[in-house]
Amino acid sequence: MQTKRMTFPGRWLPYALLAPQVIVTLIFFIWPSLQALYMSLLREDAFGLSSTFVGLANFARLFADDTYLDSLSVTAVFAIGTTLLSMAAALLLAATVNRMLRSRNAYTTLLVWPYAIAPAIAGVLWWFIFNPSIGIVPYALEMLGYRWNHRTSGADAMMLVIIAAAWKQIAYNFLFFLAGLQSIPQSLIEAAAIDGAGPVKRFWTIVFPLLSPTTFFLMVVNVVYAMFDTFGVIHATTQGGPSQATNTLVYKVYADGFVGMNLGSSAAQSVVLMAIVIALTVVQFRYIERRVNY
Amino acid sequence: MVEHRPWSQLAAHLILIAGVALVLFPVYIAIVASTQAPGEFLRGTLPLVPGGHALENYRAMWESGLSRAGAPPVGKMLVNSLVMALAITLGKLVISLLSAFAIVYFRFPFRLFFFWLIFVTLMLPVEVRIIPTFQVVADLGMLNSFAGLSIPLIASATATFLFRQFFMTVPEELLEAARVDGAGPFRFFRDILLPLSITNIAALFVILFIYGWNQYLWPLLITTDSDYYTVVMGIQRMTTAADGDPQWHLVMAAVVMAALPPVLVILFMQRLFVKGLTETEK
Amino acid sequence: MASIKLDALEKTYPGGVQAVKGIDLEVADGEFVVLVGPSGCGKSTLLRMVAGLETISSGELHIGERRVNDLEPARRDIAMVFQNYALYPHMTVFDNLAYGLKNRGFGRDEIRRRVEEAARMLEIEPFLPRKPRQLSGGQRQRVAMGRALVREPAAFLFDEPLSNLDAKLRVQMRVEIKRLQRRLKTTSLYVTHDQLEAMTLGDRLVVLNGGRIEQVGTPMEVYARPASLFVATFIGSPAMNLLPLEALLSGPGTAVHGALLHDLPSGTGIVGVRPDALRLEPPRAPHLTLAATLELFEAAGAESHLHVRLAGSDQTLVIRTAGQPPVAEGQRLHVHITRDALHPFHRESGRRLDEPPGAREQAA
Numbered sequence: 018m019q020t021k022r023m024t025f026p027g028r029w030l031p032y033a034l035l036a037p038q039v040i041v042t043l044i045f046f047i048w049p050s051l052q053a054l055y056m057s058l059l060r061e062d063a064f065g066l067s068s069t070f071v072g073l074a075n076f077a078r079l080f081a082d083d084t085y086l087d088s089l090s091v092t093a094v095f096a097i098g099t100t101l102l103s104m105a106a107a108l109l110l111a112a113t114v115n116r117m118l119r120s121r122n123a124y125t126t127l128l129v130w131p132y133a134i135a136p137a138i139a140g141v142l143w144w145f146i147f148n149p150s151i152g153i154v155p156y157a158l159e160m161l162g163y164r165w166n167h168r169t170s171g172a173d174a175m176m177l178v179i180i181a182a183a184w185k186q187i188a189y190n191f192l193f194f195l196a197g198l199q200s201i202p203q204s205l206i207e208a209a210a211i212d213g214a215g216p217v218k219r220f221w222t223i224v225f226p227l228l229s230p231t232t233f234f235l236m237v238v239n240v241v242y243a244m245f246d247t248f249g250v251i252h253a254t255t256q257g258g259p260s261q262a263t264n265t266l267v268y269k270v271y272a273d274g275f276v277g278m279n280l281g282s283s284a285a286q287s288v289v290l291m292a293i294v295i296a297l298t299v300v301q302f303r304y305i306e307r308r309v310n311y
Numbered sequence: 312m313v314e315h316r317p318w319s320q321l322a323a324h325l326i327l328i329a330g331v332a333l334v335l336f337p338v339y340i341a342i343v344a345s346t347q348a349p350g351e352f353l354r355g356t357l358p359l360v361p362g363g364h365a366l367e368n369y370r371a372m373w374e375s376g377l378s379r380a381g382a383p384p385v386g387k388m389l390v391n392s393l394v395m396a397l398a399i400t401l402g403k404l405v406i407s408l409l410s411a412f413a414i415v416y417f418r419f420p421f422r423l424f425f426f427w428l429i430f431v432t433l434m435l436p437v438e439v440r441i442i443p444t445f446q447v448v449a450d451l452g453m454l455n456s457f458a459g460l461s462i463p464l465i466a467s468a469t470a471t472f473l474f475r476q477f478f479m480t481v482p483e484e485l486l487e488a489a490r491v492d493g494a495g496p497f498r499f500f501r502d503i504l505l506p507l508s509i510t511n512i513a514a515l516f517v518i519l520f521i522y523g524w525n526q527y528l529w530p531l532l533i534t535t536d537s538d539y540y541t542v543v544m545g546i547q548r549m550t551t552a553a554d555g556d557p558q559w560h561l562v563m564a565a566v567v568m569a570a571l572p573p574v575l576v577i578l579f580m581q582r583l584f585v586k587g588l589t590e591t592e593k
Numbered sequence: 594m595a596s597i598k599l600d601a602l603e604k605t606y607p608g609g610v611q612a613v614k615g616i617d618l619e620v621a622d623g624e625f626v627v628l629v630g631p632s633g634c635g636k637s638t639l640l641r642m643v644a645g646l647e648t649i650s651s652g653e654l655h656i657g658e659r660r661v662n663d664l665e666p667a668r669r670d671i672a673m674v675f676q677n678y679a680l681y682p683h684m685t686v687f688d689n690l691a692y693g694l695k696n697r698g699f700g701r702d703e704i705r706r707r708v709e710e711a712a713r714m715l716e717i718e719p720f721l722p723r724k725p726r727q728l729s730g731g732q733r734q735r736v737a738m739g740r741a742l743v744r745e746p747a748a749f750l751f752d753e754p755l756s757n758l759d760a761k762l763r764v765q766m767r768v769e770i771k772r773l774q775r776r777l778k779t780t781s782l783y784v785t786h787d788q789l790e791a792m793t794l795g796d797r798l799v800v801l802n803g804g805r806i807e808q809v810g811t812p813m814e815v816y817a818r819p820a821s822l823f824v825a826t827f828i829g830s831p832a833m834n835l836l837p838l839e840a841l842l843s844g845p846g847t848a849v850h851g852a853l854l855h856d857l858p859s860g861t862g863i864v865g866v867r868p869d870a871l872r873l874e875p876p877r878a879p880h881l882t883l884a885a886t887l888e889l890f891e892a893a894g895a896e897s898h899l900h901v902r903l904a905g906s907d908q909t910l911v912i913r914t915a916g917q918p919p920v921a922e923g924q925r926l927h928v929h930i931t932r933d934a935l936h937p938f939h940r941e942s943g944r945r946l947d948e949p950p951g952a953r954e955q956a957a
Contacts, residue, residue, distance in 0.1 A: 022483045023646055024418045025496045026665075034413035035425055038406040038471065045444060045463040046432050052443035110330045113323045120324075126581055127331045133573035135525035135543045141550055141566055142337035145344065145559065153340065153359075187334065196589050216319075245436045249527035253547045267438050274442045275532065283442055290439045298434045484679035487646050492693035492740070493667035502692070506683040 050291070056284035068281070075285035084261060085269070085286070092265040095179060096243035103183035104235060107190030112220065114191075115198045125195070132188040136181075137249030143181035144254040147173075167255065171262030174255045178263050181254065182247045189242075190235050197231030198224065230304075237301040241294060266290055338570070345369070345563035368564040382549045385565045388542035391457075392524055393572070395541055398461035399523035400516055403470050408508070411474035412500055416486070432467045438528055445532055455536040464529060470515050477511050478504070514583040521573045542569040595657030595670070595747035595780060596622045597643060602652035604638055612638040614804035615652070620748075623778045625771075627795035629785055631827070635804040636784045637752060643782060644673050644750050657747055667696075672741035676753040678733045680725040680740075686712075687721040690739050704743075711742040714773070731762045738770075742777075749774075751783040755790065767793060788828050792816065800824050818936075822943035825865045825936060831898060833865045833936070834910045840903065841881065858947050862940020868898070868913035870934035873926060881930045885910065890922050901928065 057075055059068040079085045114124050131139070146152050147167060155165035167173040201224060209219045225232075248267050251257060257264035257272060264272070266286065274283030346365040373386040382388075414426055437444065444463055453459030481504065489499050530541045540548075546569055549562045577584050597620040604613040613635045620626045628636040641647040643654060645666035654662050661669045672693075680689050690708045699707075712718045715735040725733055734754060741749055751770075755763045771794055774781055785791055791798050792812040800807045800815060800823070808820040819825035825833045838861055857864070875882070888909070889900035899912040899920070910928065920926060937946040 020418065021416060021479075021486065023486055023490070024416050025499075027417055027419070027496065030496060031413040031417035031419045031422075034409045034417075038410040038429060038466070038468075039425060041406065041462060041466045042429060042432055045447065046435070046440075046466045047428070049440045049443035049447055050435060052446065053440050056443065106330070110327065113326050113330075116320075116323055117327075120327075124327050124331065126578070128334055129581065129585070130574050130577050131334055132584075133521050133525075133577045134570050135527060135573075137525075137527045137543055137547060138566055138570050139337070141546055141562075142341055144550070145563070146337055146340055151559070184334070184337065192585060193589065241436075245438045248438055249525075249543075252527070252531070253550065270438070271441065271528070280442060287439050287442070291435055294436070294439065295434050482677065482679070484675045484677050485681065487644075487666075488673070488675060488679035488681075488740075489692075490646070491644065491666045491671070491673045493696035494692070498696060503681055503683075 053284050053287045053291070056280055057288045058281075059284075060281045061279075071281070075281045076289075079282065079285050079289070084264075087261055088264050088266055088269045091175075091261070091263060092244060092267075094175065095182075095247075095263070095265055096240050098175070098179040099182045099186065099243040099247070100236060100239040102179060103186040104190050104232075104239060106183070107187045108194050110187070111191050111194035111198055112224075114195060125191075128191050129188045131185050132192075134185055135249060136185060136247050137253040139185040140178070140181045140250035140253040143177060143184065147177050167259075169259055171259055174259060174262050178247070178250050178255060182243060182250050186239060186242060190239065193231055193235055194228070197228050201227050233304060234301065237297055241297060244290070244293070338567075341563045341566050344559050345561075345567050347560040349558065349560060364560070365564075368560050369568065372561050372564045372568065382545050382565075383537045383540055385542060385545070385568055387538070388540050388545045389568060389572075391539060392541040392543065392569075394457055395460045395526065395530070396520050396523035398457060399464050399526075400519040402461060402465040403467075403519050404512060404515060406465060407468070407470035407474055408505075408512075410471050411478055412496075412504065414471075415475055415478040416496070416499075429468045429471055433469065433472070436467075437464065441528065441532060448533055454533050455539050457539075459533050460526075460530055460539070460541070461523070464523070464526065470519065473511060473515060474508065477508060481507060510583070510586070513580070514586045517576055517580045517584040520576055524573050545569075596620060596655075597748055597780060597782065598653075598655040599639075599643070600653040600655075602639070602642060602654060603650045604635075604642060604647060605650045612804055613642070613650075616806060618799060618806070618809070620780055620782060622780055625774050625781045625783065625794060625796045626799060627783045627785060627791040627797070628799045628801060629788060629791035629795075629827075630801035630807075631786060633803075634801040636786075636801050639801070640750055640752055640782060640784045643748075644671055645669055670747040671750055672744045672746040672748075673750045673752065674734075674737050674741050674754045676756055678725070678737040678757075680733060680736055682725055685722055685724055686717065686728075686736050686739075689725070689736060690721075690743050693740065693744050707743040707745075708739075711739040714742065715739050730758050731766065734758065734766060738773075742773075746779070748780040748782065751781065753785055755785070755787075763790075770794065789830065792828065798828075800827060802827075818945065819865075820945050822863065822865070822938050825938070825945075829867060831868045831911045831913060833867050834871070836864050836866070836908060836910075838862060838864055840906060840908050841883070857935065857937045860939050861937040861946055863938045863943075865936035865938060866910070866930055866934050867936075868911045870930065871910060871912040872929040872931075873912070873914060873918055873920075875927075875929050876931055878931050880932075883928045883930070885926060885928050887920055887922050887924050887926060890920070892917055901926070 058070060058072060060071045060075065061068045110128060114121055114128075117124065134142075144167075147154050147165060149155050149166045149168065152165075158165050165173055167177045205223060205227070206219060209223050214222065244265070245267055247265070248271065251263055251265060251268045252271075255263045257268050267290065270283050270286045270290065273279045273286065277283075343359065343361050345368055346361040346363065347368075348364050372384070374384050410429060414422065414429075448454060448459050448463060451459075453462070485503060486499065489503055494502065525543055526541070527544055527547075530539075530544045531547070534540055534544075542565070546562070546566055549565060597618075599616050599618040602613060602616045603611070605611045616639060618626075628639060630636050638647055642649050643656075645661070645664060645668075649662050653660060656669055656671065666673075680686075681692065684692065687708055690711060691704045694704045694707065708721070709718070712721055715738060717732060717735050717739060720728055720732060720736070725736065728736065734757075737754065754770075755766055758766060767790060783791075783794060785794075792815075795812060797809060797811055798815050799809050802823050808815055808824045810818075815824060815828055819828060819833075822835070826835065838857070841864060872880075884904040885901040886904065887899055888902050891898040891900070896913060896915055897917050899914065899918070900909060901912060902909050904925075912928065938944065939946055
């Protein structure tokens with residue numbers, strides 16, 4: 018790891034400076050994570066009085082459990098749906114804004130502010146819009162012959178949470194796509210134009226490939242967002258229902274652990290989630306490091 | 312665009328206006344709803360333009376909340392959110408500055424170890440370790456307290472990394488000149504490093520404030536005393552009213568109030584926010 | 594005021610690279626010594642070791658009477674002028690100048706007095722309330738010098754301070770630095786890669802190459818009697834012409850007074866002649882004559898550089914003469930060289946072979 022050419026001497030000072038962060042990290046991060054690992058290997062008895070060490074039995078049970086596997090697929094659908102929807106919309110908007118000169122800042126301001134909205138609030142807003150009795154959209158859909166009810170239809174519920182989660186995330190993706198687009202040298206575009214490529218062709222053969230580092234980066238971030246930050250969306254709207262239709266992995270950890278009080282299983286689920294996030298982060302960092310030579 | 316086609320410019324504007332409309336739509340509906348009279352929603356109609364009851368709705372929520380739904384006055388919850396958001400923001404800024412300073416400007420045994428220890432926190436959001444973290448906080452007696460609301464959330468290292476990246480770009484000669492000028496670590500940090508970091512600190516302030524304000528799961532878990540409810544988690548209690556349909560005009564008033572502060576922060580500090588965002592994540 | 598004494602100073606980096614390989618040097622109190630050499634020769638490293646910005650691997654360093662090997666830069670009573678100025682961007686010029694004094698506990702009045710006096714000396718008084726980014730390169734450089742001045746240290750250390758300035762400004766600042774040093778009489782150690790700067794500024798020059806000293810001497814000593822091929826070609830512009838001895842001995846139309854060449858020490862492989870020592874008119878003293886053709890004529894106003902090719906070989910020489918001689922490209926001419934213009938160097942080691950009568954100049 019690179020360092021400064023010159024540093025301060027100091028025996029105890031650096032440790033003192035690090036202490037606050039290290040202490041907080043150890044107490045509220047490392048220790049609970051280790052606890053989660055340990056708890057995932059235990060099972061409590063029916064009364065919650067004692068726990069026995071059961072090794073990897075919790076994990077085995079998890080992967081044999083249909084509701085857990087369902088939750089895996091629900092999460093996958095949710096993550097993919099949210100990512101695709103918000104990235105596609107953001108890319109379209111960013112590419113369009115990139116063409117503007119004078120109105121660029123105005124549009125950017127107007128598109129960026131949803132980042133400040135909490136996922137839970139985004140959920141409530143769209144829930145209101147999609148409310149079967151008084152929502153605008155079901156009213157319009159009914160005129161087209163479709164009865165919307167996310168309280169009874171699992172597919173409707175999934176659509177609701179995907180839309181709410183994606184809506185909020187568009188702003189973030191938009192910003193990064195815009196930055197990525199602006200870093201592509203104008204001379205490349207001009208050379209392509211001279212070579213006879215029209216705007217659409219230019220976009221797909223030149224701009225989009227050059228945007229791939231940004232795209233890849235955003236994909237990982239969006240998947241992580243969909244898997245974790247969206248707890249609020251689900252909890253504030255569907256609570257995982259109807260009948261587990263929107264029970265994503267992170268929601269299940271909460272539901273099983275806090276509501277169902279099944280600590281061992283919940284801990285095991287936490288550990289699985291941890292593994293997934295670590296894998297994603299490692300992939301992202303490896304890729305970014307290689308990208309530095311771009 | 313290399314070619315000049317006037318109609319494509321028009322099409323672009325249309326796309327963007329559609330995008331903006333889509334983005335603004337939910338909030339517009341919420342604002343409209345928050346200005347309706349109490350009985351409006353029971354009639355099953357869908358208001359599309361603002362009504363005239365804004366002031367009374369907002370004041371009602373601010374002062375008394377929805378006690379039947381277990382939601383305290385919004386005014387109180389807003390204050391709680393503010394305290395929590397500021398505590399998280401300032402806490403994170405302080406410890407990150409100190410840690411980044413130590414990592415970059417000192418050489419000491421186990422330096423790499425501490426670097427990775429802090430780095431690890433980037434990988435695991437709180438949602439993944441909620442139960443044991445809850446346990447620790449409970450054991451330390453920090454439930455239902457501002458300390459419990461904020462301290463566990465200042466551990467993650469995004470700010471530390473941003474400052475580390477930034478400190479690495481500070482020219483070597485500045486440190487050397489300062490040392491020749493007789494400045495020790497403390498003076499260097501206070502007189503030179505901090506003033507140079509102001510932009511980064513401001514940018515991070517925006518991001519961290521939004522992050523802190525919008526915390527949902529954690530306040531949900533550790534506050535059972537409604538005196539400590541924060542506004543974002545409090546909204547949820549309003550929407551799941553036990554008796555009958557929620558009173559939407561009041562709920563939406565609360566929603567608008569809950570969403571407003573971070574949005575204002577972004578709007579006023581947009582440039583800083585964009586800079587902070589694009590630099591933290593990379 | 595103090596002297597600086599370097600004894601067998603060495604610097605090896607953790608990777609194994611040895612940047613400084615044993616340097617002995619004494620800078621007298623009030624002397625202006627210039628360290629000069631190409632990139633990577635160790636001159637900056639050496640300066641930073643004196644400053645305390647690099648650790649000393651082995652050897653002794655004394656500033657004045659004190660051994661300062663392990664002292665912090667702030668304790669060595671030195672002041673440094675950096676190549677990139679290193680001004681604190683967020684402070685005014687006044688605060689930049691005052692910072693070092695503030696840290697040392699000087700009182701407000703004393704600080705103001707010193708800052709204003711330095712500002713007057715450097716003509717930067719109008720800039721005191723401004724920030725560095727509002728100043729031009731030359732002005733910033735003066736502020737950097739001011740920062741060193743106010744400290745009234747035992748020694749000034751300059752790390753290529755003029756490299757970032759344009760050519761004209763460089764010449765101007767060079768003169769100012771020399772004037773200042775004459776006036777203040779502070780011991781100064783100055784690093785540059787520009788041989789002209791070194792020649793005009795230094796009381797003595799230290800020519801470095803590959804971490805070692807090639808030669809120490811006054812500018813004229815180094816110019817007139819370079820101790821090695823490296824010094825010979827590094828100092829002086831246009832560079833010294835180098836000829837293998839054979840080129841002077843053989844070939845048609847050469848060596849009219851060949852006896853001169855037998856005078857050269859044995860082991861001579863390469864002979865150097867400065868461009869300004871080559872004559873177009875035969876001199877009265879005993880001399881060597883070579884036939885050549887003019888290939889390229891460079892007119893530089895007050896002087897001209899003639900690039901000639903020796904007859905019957907590929908050897909080229911550069912001649913520097915005053916004014917504009919009446920010769921045209923493609924013309925044949927004769928070049929005359931006197932004995933004292935010949936610098937003999939050993940065939941393999943490149944070291945100068947003839948000692949001046951009496952004195953020995955050796956810097957380990």
